[in-house]
Amino acid sequence: MNKPVTIALDAMGGDVGCAVVVPAALHALTGYPDLQIILVGDEASITAELERHSAVPVERLKTRHASQTVMMDEAPSSALRNKKDSSMRVALNLVREGIADACVSAGNTGALMATSRFVLKMLPGIDRPAICTRLPTQRTHTWMLDLGANVECEAEHLFQFAIMGSVLAQSLDGTARPAIGVLNIGEEEMKGNEQVKAAAKLIAESHLNYGGFAEGDDIYKGQFDVIVCDGFVGNISLKTSEGVAKMIATFIREEFNRNLLTRLAALVAMPVLKAFRRRIDPRLYNGASLLGLGGIVIKSHGGADALAFANAIKVAVLEVREGVPDRIRAQLGSWQESRQTQ
Amino acid sequence: MNKPVTIALDAMGGDVGCAVVVPAALHALTGYPDLQIILVGDEASITAELERHSAVPVERLKTRHASQTVMMDEAPSSALRNKKDSSMRVALNLVREGIADACVSAGNTGALMATSRFVLKMLPGIDRPAICTRLPTQRTHTWMLDLGANVECEAEHLFQFAIMGSVLAQSLDGTARPAIGVLNIGEEEMKGNEQVKAAAKLIAESHLNYGGFAEGDDIYKGQFDVIVCDGFVGNISLKTSEGVAKMIATFIREEFNRNLLTRLAALVAMPVLKAFRRRIDPRLYNGASLLGLGGIVIKSHGGADALAFANAIKVAVLEVREGVPDRIRAQLGSWQESRQTQ
Numbered sequence: 001m002n003k004p005v006t007i008a009l010d011a012m013g014g015d016v017g018c019a020v021v022v023p024a025a026l027h028a029l030t031g032y033p034d035l036q037i038i039l040v041g042d043e044a045s046i047t048a049e050l051e052r053h054s055a056v057p058v059e060r061l062k063t064r065h066a067s068q069t070v071m072m073d074e075a076p077s078s079a080l081r082n083k084k085d086s087s088m089r090v091a092l093n094l095v096r097e098g099i100a101d102a103c104v105s106a107g108n109t110g111a112l113m114a115t116s117r118f119v120l121k122m123l124p125g126i127d128r129p130a131i132c133t134r135l136p137t138q139r140t141h142t143w144m145l146d147l148g149a150n151v152e153c154e155a156e157h158l159f160q161f162a163i164m165g166s167v168l169a170q171s172l173d174g175t176a177r178p179a180i181g182v183l184n185i186g187e188e189e190m191k192g193n194e195q196v197k198a199a200a201k202l203i204a205e206s207h208l209n210y211g212g213f214a215e216g217d218d219i220y221k222g223q224f225d226v227i228v229c230d231g232f233v234g235n236i237s238l239k240t241s242e243g244v245a246k247m248i249a250t251f252i253r254e255e256f257n258r259n260l261l262t263r264l265a266a267l268v269a270m271p272v273l274k275a276f277r278r279r280i281d282p283r284l285y286n287g288a289s290l291l292g293l294g295g296i297v298i299k300s301h302g303g304a305d306a307l308a309f310a311n312a313i314k315v316a317v318l319e320v321r322e323g324v325p326d327r328i329r330a331q332l333g334s335w336q337e338s339r340q341t342q
Numbered sequence: 343m344n345k346p347v348t349i350a351l352d353a354m355g356g357d358v359g360c361a362v363v364v365p366a367a368l369h370a371l372t373g374y375p376d377l378q379i380i381l382v383g384d385e386a387s388i389t390a391e392l393e394r395h396s397a398v399p400v401e402r403l404k405t406r407h408a409s410q411t412v413m414m415d416e417a418p419s420s421a422l423r424n425k426k427d428s429s430m431r432v433a434l435n436l437v438r439e440g441i442a443d444a445c446v447s448a449g450n451t452g453a454l455m456a457t458s459r460f461v462l463k464m465l466p467g468i469d470r471p472a473i474c475t476r477l478p479t480q481r482t483h484t485w486m487l488d489l490g491a492n493v494e495c496e497a498e499h500l501f502q503f504a505i506m507g508s509v510l511a512q513s514l515d516g517t518a519r520p521a522i523g524v525l526n527i528g529e530e531e532m533k534g535n536e537q538v539k540a541a542a543k544l545i546a547e548s549h550l551n552y553g554g555f556a557e558g559d560d561i562y563k564g565q566f567d568v569i570v571c572d573g574f575v576g577n578i579s580l581k582t583s584e585g586v587a588k589m590i591a592t593f594i595r596e597e598f599n600r601n602l603l604t605r606l607a608a609l610v611a612m613p614v615l616k617a618f619r620r621r622i623d624p625r626l627y628n629g630a631s632l633l634g635l636g637g638i639v640i641k642s643h644g645g646a647d648a649l650a651f652a653n654a655i656k657v658a659v660l661e662v663r664e665g666v667p668d669r670i671r672a673q674l675g676s677w678q679e680s681r682q683t684q
Contacts, residue, residue: 272607
């Protein structure tokens with residue numbers, strides 16, 4: 001039996017709030033008998049949504065009122081200054097106070113970053129938080145960071161991302177020595193900008209398992225367990241991937257809808273196409289980790305449905321069980337020690 | 343009847359050289375009755391390859407001997423210094439001398455950039471060449487640049503890319519006022535790095551049709567005719583796209599190969615899947631323009647087959663007919679004039 005895990009959910013975050021978060025919470029509770037959930041947000045809305053679902057395991061599902069909601073397009077500074085009783089802020093406070101082990105929110109990314117940083121502080125030795133998520137590959141999956149928290153990064157930041165991504169692959173996949181790739185425009189050493197060249201050198205000289213430069217198409221081949229890049233490049237690469245996948249799905253649909261004959265072919269091919277779609281279902285990859293903070297914060301996609309949001313809760317549970325922030329702190333500490341004794 | 347067009351082909355460039363370039367040339371000649379081709383490279387190799395194909399229209403297909411070949415992994419500086427009689431260099435010389443109207447090469451990208459710049463010079467007012475290609479979208483296609491020539495770019499460079507991409511969309515698609523997007527990590531004005539914000543401002547204040555910031559997934563939606571970005575981001579976005587498309591193709595193949603039933607479904611679905619594949623066949627998008635030079639240079643993918651290389655020749659023919667460099671020169675000139683009179 002695992003130690004009980006308590007997760008605070010920002011029930012008002014995301015495009016629809018409660019209507020997704022509440023059923024996702026109920027779903028997660030049935031899957032994890034040792035899970036406790038605190039739904040944070042407008043009490044009336046949460047209660048109404050809970051009433052819409054019948055069997056509620058009261059002892060493992062608590063609520064905590066919060067009078068404000070951070071808007072999806074609100075400036076982070078405004079959220080920080082004016083929304084001290086927002087569902088997001090209160091959920092993060094529960095983590096800081098040790099009442100919850102992690103927070104999951106589908107709210108405004110910038111506000112979640114800024115508020116998390118303010119409430120939970122950075123781990124010593126980490127300058128900036130990074131957004132990290134799992135992406136499918138031809139073999140299994142890879143962890144990519146940063147996906148948009150940091151527009152510009154120094155080599156030292158990319159190195160810190162490498163440590164954090166490595167810990168995530170070790171903790172959640174059990175990979176002993178994750179192979180780390182630095183995203184670049186060529187595999188040759190002379191290519192790329194100064195930051196990626198210097199970051200590659202830092203990683204290669206450390207205890208980490210440096211796997212070389214990764215080109216854009218290497219992300220999905222599967223030879224790297226972790227891929228590091230600055231948040232500008234990472235975000236564009238991630239969104240580009242979503243765009244290509246959507247275009248291909250549209251084209252497949254259009255071709256199978258062209259005429260009677262192709263629609264018949266679609267009927268026959270349907271189970272296969274569904275099996276294919278399940279493999280790249282973005283809902284199964286929902287739940288990005290905000291790494292480098294003094295606590296566990298998982299960002300769900302704003303448009304996530306209950307299944308997707310439940311997956312984000314799962315990521316939070318796994319990170320709590322593995323004690324990800326402590327492992328990052330430990331790896332950073334031993335690396336800094338080894339550097340001082342050199 | 344169009345004016346005759348003469349294209350110099352680097353017959354030794356790419357992974358296999360003549361074996362692809364010669365059949366591609368023969369294919370292109372049958373498609374364009376007004377096309378003349380000069381095959382540049384090792385005379386013996388070219389003759390041997392020509393002999394392997396029967397009907398050769400001698401008067402429209404000339405050869406020009408070049409004693410050297412630029413290696414695919416050769417440093418650009420070495421190619422420039424030591425390969426003055428390379429097939430690439432001689433083909434570019436033919437453009438400078440006015441004997442050919444354009445050059446097509448599947449050779450080493452860095453060497454082709456450096457040699458083109460040395461031989462043909464930059465257009466006045468353009469600081470750096472950019473690599474531009476057409477990408478499929480959910481509607482038609484979009485022109486994206488830079489795809490790897492410039493690792494770091496100032497706002498002014500991105501603005502020059504916007505002018506060049508706009509001319510390409512006007513010339514080759516006949517779009518009167520191409521909508522230009524600046525690749526960024528969010529659509530809000532406050533997001534992104536300083537360069538993209540400043541570039542967006544320059545484009546919005548010019549005669550160009552500024553369409554706003556484009557996120558990664560917007561590339562494939564089709565609302566932008568041109569998308570500008572620095573070469574680091576552009577190259578990673580392009581290669582990421584290739585990686586996703588390949589992974590999806592692998593997954594579809596695997597699912598249809600899973601068992602007897604799925605293999606039967608594959609037989610039924612085959613014509614539809616083939617029609618789908620034709621729509622995103624990368625060979626139909628082969629042929630990237632090196633823009634900003636005092637002449638037309640088209641880069642074919644190094645691993646292109648004859649069909650793909652023939653497509654690169656087609657791009658060269660279209661750019662010659664439309665006089666792309668002169669149109670860029672004219673647009674730049676009128677913009678500079680309008681700026682001076684303000």
